[in-house]
Amino acid sequence: MRIATWNVNSIRPRLPRFWPWLEQRRPDIVCLQELKLTDAAFTGLLGDDLAARGYQYATHGLGQWNGVAILSRVGLDDVERGLPDEPGFPDPEARAIAATCGDLRVHSVYVPNGRTVDSDHYRYKLAWLRALRDQAAADGPASVVCGDLNIAPADADVFDPAAYAGHTHVTGPERAALADLMALGLRDVVRDRWPNERVFSYWDYRAGMFHRDLGMRIDLILASEAVAGRVDAAWIDREARKGKTPSDHAPVIVDLDEAPDGDIGPMVPPPSNPANPRGRRLPQGPASG
C-alpha cells in the first residue's frame, strides 16, 4: 500500500500537476495540505474526477487559507475534522483531518508556520502541536501522522543551519514539541530509510533555491511502530517539484507491505544483502539529488 502526503500550495492552480502525478504514482492514500478552498469548492473542482479514479475523500477547508484532505482507495471512515480543544488564531483553522483507511488511522496536518520566534503565532504553533499530540495519543496501534509539520527535525534537515539560527522551524521548543508527538511511538520513516542523505521536501520559489538544492525537510510521514515495520520504501518525490507551476513542496511517499491477517506474528528476518541491509525494495524514484 502506498501513502503520499503533499502540500500543494493551493490545489486549484496545481491541478495540471496534480492529476498526472496521481496517475503516475497511484497512491492508495493521499494526504493534502494548503488546499486554499472551501469543502464545497473542493468537491466542485475535484469530486467527480476523484470518484472516477476510485477515490473517496474527506476535506476540511474553510476558505482561502489552509485546508487539508485525505483521499483513499482503501476505505474512509470515522472522519474527524480539526483537533479536540483545538487552539485558534484567534479562531480554529482548517489544519487537521483524520480518518480510518483500511487498517490505518491517518492524520493529514498543516501545522501553523509560527512566523517569528516568540510571536503570538509561534505560541499558537506550539499549542497546536500539543493538541495534535493529544489527539494522536488516542490512536490505535496502526497510525500515521502525515503532512507539513513546519519543523525541520534536525539540523541535517535544513540546507544551512547557521542561516536558520533564530528563525522558526528549527528552534528547541518546536523540536521538543515534535519529539513529544513522536514519543507516542511514531517513527520518521523517511529519515529512517535515508539516515545520512540530503533529503529536502521544501524549496523556496526564489533565487533558484530548488535548482541549487537549498531546501528544508519539513513534510513528514510519522508512522507508529507497527506501520514503520511494514515500510518498503520511503522517499521524497522531487520530480513533482520540477518543471512548470510546481508547488514549493514535494510529495513524500511511503510504500508498506500488506497488512498481516489477524495478529502480527513473529517478524521474518530480512534477507542479508550488504547493498540493501534493511532488506527493503528500492524506491520508485529518487530521494534526493
Next chain:
DNA sequence: ATGACTGGATAGTCCAGA
C-alpha cells in the same frame, strides 16, 4: 541585499508562506 517567487483577495498593492 531586510531581495529574489507564488497564490489569494483585490482592483492598490498587501498578506502569507517558511
